[in-house]
Each structure stands twice: as structure tokens, then as C-alpha cells.
Amino acid sequence: MxxxxxxxxxxxxxxxxxxxxxxxxxxxxxxxxxxxxxxxARMGHxxxxxxxxxxxxxxxxxxxxxxxxxxxxxxxxxxxxLAAPQIYQSLRLLVWRYPKENPAVVxxxxxxxxYGNEEPFFEACLSIPGLKGExxxxxxxxxxxxxxxxxxxxxxxxxxFVARILQHENDHLNGVLYPTIxxxxxxxxxxxxxxxxxxxxxxxxxxxxxxxxxxxxxxRT
Numbered sequence: 001m002x003x004x005x006x007x008x009x010x011x012x013x014x015x016x017x018x019x020x021x022x023x024x025x026x027x028x029x030x031x032x033x034x035x036x037x038x039x040x041a042r043m044g045h046x047x048x049x050x051x052x053x054x055x056x057x058x059x060x061x062x063x064x065x066x067x068x069x070x071x072x073x074x075x076x077x078x079x080x081x082l083a084a085p086q087i088y089q090s091l092r093l094l095v096w097r098y099p100k101e102n103p104a105v106v107x108x109x110x111x112x113x114x115y116g117n118e119e120p121f122f123e124a125c126l127s128i129p130g131l132k133g134e135x136x137x138x139x140x141x142x143x144x145x146x147x148x149x150x151x152x153x154x155x156x157x158x159x160x161f162v163a164r165i166l167q168h169e170n171d172h173l174n175g176v177l178y179p180t181i182x183x184x185x186x187x188x189x190x191x192x193x194x195x196x197x198x199x200x201x202x203x204x205x206x207x208x209x210x211x212x213x214x215x216x217x218x219x220r221t
Contacts, residue, residue, distance in 0.1 A: 035068055035072040036072070036073075037069070037072060037073050038069050038070065038073045038087040038088075039087065039088070040073070040077065040086055040087060041085065041086055041088050042127050042129065043125075043127055043128045045088075047085050047089075047090055048085055048175065048177060049177075050085070050090055050175050051173070051175050052085050052090045052092045052172075052174075053090055053091060054092050054109045055091050055092060055093055055109055055146075057150065058093075058146050058147075058148060058149070059149060063108075064148070066084070066091075066093070067093070067095065067106050067148055070084070070087060070093075070095045071095050071097070073087060074095060074096075074097065074126075075097070075100075075104075077126050078220065079126050079220045079221055080220070080221055081094065081095065081097075081098075081166075081169045081221035082095050082096070082126065082169070083170075083172035085172050085173065085175075086126060086127050086172060092108065092110065092173050093108050093109075094106075094107050094110060094166075094169040094170070094172070095107075096169060096221075098161065098162060098165060106147055106148040107143065107145040107147070107153070108145055108147070108148075109146055110143055110144070110145035110166075110170060110173070111143065111144045111145065112141050112142070112143045112166055113142050113143070114137070114138035114141050114163070114167060115140040115141065115142070116138045116139040116140040117138070118137055119136065119139055120135070120136050120187075121135065121137070121160075121164060122135075122194065122198070122199075123135045123168060123178050123221070124220040125168070125177070125178060125221055126220050126221065127172075127177070128177065130191055131188065131189065131190055131191065132188075132189065132191055132194055133178060133179055133182050133185075133187055133189070134182060134183075134184065134187035134188075135168075135181060136183060137163070137164050137168075138163065139160045139163055140157065140158050140160075141156070141157055141163045141166050141167060142154070142155070143166060165221055168221045169221055
């Protein structure tokens with residue numbers, strides 16, 4: 001049976017979700033009462049440098065279990081996003097949740113387009129523990145993909161932090177780690193030193209900074 005296309009807009013505050021069609025909400029099916037915490041690949045492993053492969057069928061039992069385990073792993077690591085290559089699976093699949101009170105969002109085979117002025121922000125990554133760096137990214141994205149049931153979804157967000165999460169995770173699907181797109185490696189630091197020396201220092205390019213309220217502690221993806 002063909003799935004009806006779904007679309008939604010992320011608006012009304014950080015990560016809030018407005019659905020145009022309530023039928024597009026799908027519960028992730030747990031195949032077991034025990035959800036696994038997966039090992040997270042770290043910078044230097046080849047899986048993080050490869051372009052991930054599309055998922056032919058998101059509805060298989062293996063994919064449903066993988067989604068459940070990825071969400072559990074992301075939450076346990078206090079992350080806001082996780083891509084399949086980060087757990088050693090070279091597949092075009094990402095999950096994210098922000099803020100933490102929201103349901104997790106699942107995207108298979110995403111296509112993401114970025115818009116707007118680029119702004120700097122210090123990012124952290126579960127695959128690069130203990131470090132963070134200043135990355136310039138556009139402030140608005142649109143996306144398409146498949147949800148956990150295999151139904152087409154599309155959306156747009158004007159929330160700058162949510163847009164950053166989606167771009168960061170999509171980079172993982174293309175074998176890109178954030179240090180490789182930094183403009184200034186002097187803005188790359190261990191978290192302790194960032195807190196002491198860089199957190200309140202001027203960004204490398206502050207021309208587009210507009211005082212947007214950011215999370216008090218930069219979540220990791």
C-alpha cells in the first residue's frame with residue numbers, strides 16, 4: 001500500500017512540532033523489552049568518513065530495532081542527534097530530539113537544503129568527545145525523507161539550533177566531521193578550555209550574530 005505524503009513545520013519555539021496530518025505520527029515499535037545501548041564510533045574510524053548508503057526499506061524489523069536503539073543511545077549520551085554512521089552503520093538514517101521533552105524524530109534517506117545567512121556557533125559531537133569547535137552554518141533548512149513507517153515526510157525549520165542539528169547530522173551521512181569545515185582552528189578546543197577561555201570571546205565572524213538565545217549548555221550530536 002502506498003503511503004500518503006506527510007509534511008510538518010518546526011515552529012513556535014525551539015524544536016516545537018506542528019503536524020499537518022495527525023496520521024503521520026508513528027510510534028517506534030520496540031521488538032524487545034530490552035533496548036541496547038550502542039557503541040559510538042569516534043573520530044578516526046573509517047565509517048565516519050564514508051558516504052552512507054540509502055535504506056531500501058525502513059519498515060523491516062532490523063530497521064525498527066536500530067531506530068529504537070539509536071534513540072536510546074542518543075538519550076543516554078545526552079545528545080540531541082545521532083546518525084547511523086556514528087554507531088558503525090553506514091546507512092542514511094538519523095534521529096534527533098530537541099528539546100528533550102519532544103518526541104524523537106526519525107529520518108531515513110534525508111535530503112536537506114540550507115538557506116539564510118551563516119552564523120557561528122560552538123558545536124560538540126558524540127564522535128569527538130571532550131572537544132568543541134566553532135562552525136558557521138546557515139540558519140534555516142528544509143528537508144524531505146521517510147519516517148519510521150516508511151511514509152514520506154517533508155518539513156522546514158526557522159529555528160537556528162534545530163537547523164544546526166539537522167545539518168550536523170546530515171554531514172555525518174556524507175562522511176563529514178565538523179572540524180573539517182571549521183574556518184578557524186584556533187576556535188577548536190577541549191571543553192574545559194572552551195569554558196574558561198573561548199565561551200565569552202568574540203566569534204571569528206560576528207557579522208551575522210543577532211543575539212539568538214542558545215541552550216545554556218551546548219548539546220552534542
